[in-house]
Amino acid sequence: MAIISRGFAGRSREHNPELPPGQYLTEDFPVLSAGPTPELDIADWTFTVQTENGPTKWNWDELHDLGVEDVHTDIHCVTRWSKLGTSWRGVPLDAIFEHVETEREFVMEYSYGGYTTNVPLEDLLDGKAWIVSEFEGEPLDPEHGGPARLLVPHLYFWKSAKWIRGLIMNDNDEPGFWEQNGYHMYGEPWAEQRYW
Amino acid sequence: MVSAWHVGTVVSTNTETPTGRSIVFDVPGWTGNLAGQHVDVRLSAPDGYQAVRSYSIASANDSERVELAVDKLPDGEVSPYLVDDLQVGDQVEFRGPLGGWFVWKPTQEQPLQLIGGGSGVVPLVSMIRAHAASGSSVPVKLLYSVRSPDDAFFADELRALEGPLVEITWAYTRQTPDGWPTPPGRVSQDLLARVTFAASATPAVFVCGPTGFVETVATHLVALGHDPVSVKTERFGGK
Numbered sequence: 162m163a164i165i166s167r168g169f170a171g172r173s174r175e176h177n178p179e180l181p182p183g184q185y186l187t188e189d190f191p192v193l194s195a196g197p198t199p200e201l202d203i204a205d206w207t208f209t210v211q212t213e214n215g216p217t218k219w220n221w222d223e224l225h226d227l228g229v230e231d232v233h234t235d236i237h238c239v240t241r242w243s244k245l246g247t248s249w250r251g252v253p254l255d256a257i258f259e260h261v262e263t264e265r266e267f268v269m270e271y272s273y274g275g276y277t278t279n280v281p282l283e284d285l286l287d288g289k290a291w292i293v294s295e296f297e298g299e300p301l302d303p304e305h306g307g308p309a310r311l312l313v314p315h316l317y318f319w320k321s322a323k324w325i326r327g328l329i330m331n332d333n334d335e336p337g338f339w340e341q342n343g344y345h346m347y348g349e350p351w352a353e354q355r356y357w
Numbered sequence: 358m359v360s361a362w363h364v365g366t367v368v369s370t371n372t373e374t375p376t377g378r379s380i381v382f383d384v385p386g387w388t389g390n391l392a393g394q395h396v397d398v399r400l401s402a403p404d405g406y407q408a409v410r411s412y413s414i415a416s417a418n419d420s421e422r423v424e425l426a427v428d429k430l431p432d433g434e435v436s437p438y439l440v441d442d443l444q445v446g447d448q449v450e451f452r453g454p455l456g457g458w459f460v461w462k463p464t465q466e467q468p469l470q471l472i473g474g475g476s477g478v479v480p481l482v483s484m485i486r487a488h489a490a491s492g493s494s495v496p497v498k499l500l501y502s503v504r505s506p507d508d509a510f511f512a513d514e515l516r517a518l519e520g521p522l523v524e525i526t527w528a529y530t531r532q533t534p535d536g537w538p539t540p541p542g543r544v545s546q547d548l549l550a551r552v553t554f555a556a557s558a559t560p561a562v563f564v565c566g567p568t569g570f571v572e573t574v575a576t577h578l579v580a581l582g583h584d585p586v587s588v589k590t591e592r593f594g595g596k
Binding site: 163164165166167168169170171172183185189191192193194195196197198199240241274275304338339341342343356 | 362364399400401402403405406407408409410411434438442443444447448449450455456457458459568572575576578579585586588589590592593594
């Protein structure tokens with residue numbers, strides 16, 4: 162039984178069914194990063210998928226030639242803000258994995274700047290994840306992961322690695338950066354999988 | 358594993374700025390925290406409605422006293438209650454401590470460079486307190502950017518902590534104290550070069566504040582030669 166905070170009324174009793182438990186709506190786009198924002202030039206940018214069969218690598222144009230689509234989705238940050246109905250453009254991971262042979266079931270996303278986060282491969286396929294380079298019709302800001310970040314909107318947003326550089330396929334689910342620092346291995350917002 | 362919720366009872370409050378205050382809670386069962394960690398704070402209304410937000414912890418010790426310092430967001434739901442309404446004896450709930458990245462441990466041997474903007478100084482204050490309490494011999498520099506002298510959190514305590522190992526530089530962005538030698542202005546690369554540890558000293562660097570402030574400072578630090586991996590940041594607010 163929770164205690165009562167005397168005098169606390171709260172803002173709204175209208176429950177928004179699109180909002181996972183413990184989240185609040187923001188119109189802002191807060192920035193969360195563990196270090197400085199890297200300066201990246203798309204001329205030097207590459208994306209690599211490393212499997213048991215070796216690496217497959219794309220440059221900026223090659224990746225986008227795989228086909229870009231519009232994504233409309235809600236996003237949920239573990240720090241409790243959610244944004245509903247955001248618009249992105251990017252390459253679906255399904256298009257990328259058409260060119261990748263792997264038996265491995267777990268992915269370590271890694272970024273320019275050294276960030277990592279882990280996710281099961283099945284959470285990246287079947288229309289669930291994209292490499293996005295536009296937000297609300299504009300090139301993605303560096304603070305928000307530009308030139309390109311992963312977008313895995315059905316998981317807490319730390320699983321959507323900014324400044325994405327590649328994926329490493331693993332046999333086991335290894336913890337990434339925040340997962341080693343107290344955050345949940347999977348991060349499902351509707352189950353409130355925030356911390357260990 | 359993150360602990361269960363603990364009840365925190367307000368022991369004292371102190372007005373720090375026109376929009377912010379510090380609050381000390383007694384939290385039975387709290388087993389302490391590292392400097393720089395944060396905590397989830399849960400408020401419950403009589404009808405069962407709950408709101409949870411994360412706050413940096415200003416204290417760093419192994420007692421059951423936990424200090425927060427909160428700045429009121431104009432359209433916030435939780436921060437106005439904490440700043441304006443909460444009284445001694447009132448109760449909220451805590452879960453934590455949380456976070457294992459933006460933390461300083463007294464066993465760290467590099468010089469400690471702290472750079473804070475506004476209420477972003479809170480986790481840095483916990484680091485300075487931990488540094489003082491542990492008897493650490495590493496040198497510390499704090500660069501604290503505030504709009505005006507009235508907007509500084511823990512100003513008196515910070516001044517009292519200055520000494521041979523602790524150097525504090527104040528930067529005012531809108532209004533300086535009377536007779537201040539330089540006009541108000543944003544933290545520049547030139548100021549950082551003058552008053553913070555050089556990259557060659559390989560300091561541990563912690564930067565906390567509003568997003569724009571942290572973006573600017575972190576970019577300057579990298580331009581000054583700091584290894585991006587040694588610059589830990591914590592941002593709040595959008596852009």
